[in-house]
Amino acid sequence: xxxxxxxxxxxxxxxxxxxxxxxxxxxxxxxxxxxxxxxxxxxxxxxxxxxxxxxxxxxxxxxxxxxxxxxxxxxxxxxxxxxxxxxxxxxxxxx
Amino acid sequence: xxxxxxxxxxxxxxxxxxxxxxxxxxxxxxxxxxxxxxxxxxxxxxxxxxxxxxxxxxxxxxxxxxxxxxxxxxxxxxxxxxxxxxxxxxxxxxx
DNA sequence: CCGTTGATGATCAAGAATGACCTGGCCAAC
DNA sequence: GTTGGCCAGGTCATTCTTGATCATCAACGG
Numbered sequence: 068x069x070x071x072x073x074x075x076x077x078x079x080x081x082x083x084x085x086x087x088x089x090x091x092x093x094x095x096x097x098x099x100x101x102x103x104x105x106x107x108x109x110x111x112x113x114x115x116x117x118x119x120x121x122x123x124x125x126x127x128x129x130x131x132x133x134x135x136x137x138x139x140x141x142x143x144x145x146x147x148x149x150x151x152x153x154x155x156x157x158x159x160x161x162x
Numbered sequence: 163x164x165x166x167x168x169x170x171x172x173x174x175x176x177x178x179x180x181x182x183x184x185x186x187x188x189x190x191x192x193x194x195x196x197x198x199x200x201x202x203x204x205x206x207x208x209x210x211x212x213x214x215x216x217x218x219x220x221x222x223x224x225x226x227x228x229x230x231x232x233x234x235x236x237x238x239x240x241x242x243x244x245x246x247x248x249x250x251x252x253x254x255x256x257x
Numbered sequence: 258c259c260g261t262t263g264a265t266g267a268t269c270a271a272g273a274a275t276g277a278c279c280t281g282g283c284c285a286a287c
Numbered sequence: 288g289t290t291g292g293c294c295a296g297g298t299c300a301t302t303c304t305t306g307a308t309c310a311t312c313a314a315c316g317g
Contacts, residue, residue, distance in 0.1 A: 068197040068204045069313055076193050081186055091176060091186060096209045098171050102163040104250050109163045112286055114191045116292080117241070119251075122304090123274060141252040143303095145275095146212070146241035150291070155199050156214075157236040164286065207264060207313055217277095218301060238276095238302095245264060 103144055115148040198239055210243040 070092055077088035099109055103119050110116040122141045148156060165187055172183035194204055198214050205211040217236045243251060 068194070068202050070206050071313080072197075073190055073193065076189065077186065080189055081182070087176070091172065092190065094171065094175055095168055095187065095190060096206060098168065099163070100209055100247055102167075104247075107163050110286075110292080111165050111191060112291080114195055115239075118293095144210075144241060144243050144247075144251065146239060147292090148239050152195055152199075152239075156239065166286085205265080205313065211265075213266095242265090 106142075111149070113149055113151060115146055115152055118145050118147070119143070120145055201237075206244070208244055208246060210241055210247055213240050213242070214238070215240055 070089070073092045074085065074088040077083040077091060078085060081088075083091065099117070102109055103117055106119050108116060108118045119142050122143050165184070168187045169180065169183040172178040172186060173180060176183075178186065194212070197204055198212055201214050203211060203213045214237050217238045
């Protein structure tokens with residue numbers, strides 16, 4: 068699924084024009100991105116939640132030089148599916 | 163940030179009615195959820211990608227009984243921020 | 258609609274960190 | 288007001304992480 072698919076969906080389901088559909092998708096995603104960058108968490112019942120967490124991993128590995136690489140900190144975005152979502156993920160009844 | 167915030171955003175930025183804004187947000191998220199449940203990956207350039215991966219973790223830990231607990235498999239949803247997103251996350255210049 | 262562009266995934270390794278289990282409380286979402 | 292998601296805590300296995308490169312494909316322009 069790509070951005071186009073979401074836009075198509077809005078065209079069909081919500082009767083949006085193509086440009087409006089694309090813009091809407093981008094607006095939502097951009098906003099979520101900015102919220103996360105601001106350190107805010109996103110929590111949508113029935114879907115899941117995004118949280119920004121400080122990265123504790125301090126070392127990576129460069130296999131070419133076989134040496135450890137110090138990772139200068141940072142943050143991670145963690146996504147956790149909601150309850151229902153998680154439950155459905157466990158059920159492999161889909162296929 | 164909650165669903166309401168995203169809806170408010172569409173009301174202001176896209177001039178949507180409240181109900182349409184909420185419905186739009188839900189439609190998009192629901193669709194993404196269903197795609198993931200179907201095993202499909204979602205890839206939005208500039209934002210990030212969601213992928214469903216088989217869960218290899220086979221054992222958890224019950225500290226109360228101090229025993230291993232078999233985790234009956236399943237799938238995980240992994241979110242990876244895009245390049246730009248990741249770069250900005252590293253910069254802690256926000257605070 | 259096709260071609261171009263450039264982001265993204267996979268890969269290797271090894272080590273560090275996170276996840277998952279459960280239970281209860283608290284607070285947020287609905 | 289009610290439901291339910293998150294946190295914490297212990298422990299261990301799984302997974303993530305880093306970097307460079309190529310192939311692939313999403314995104315966009317013509």
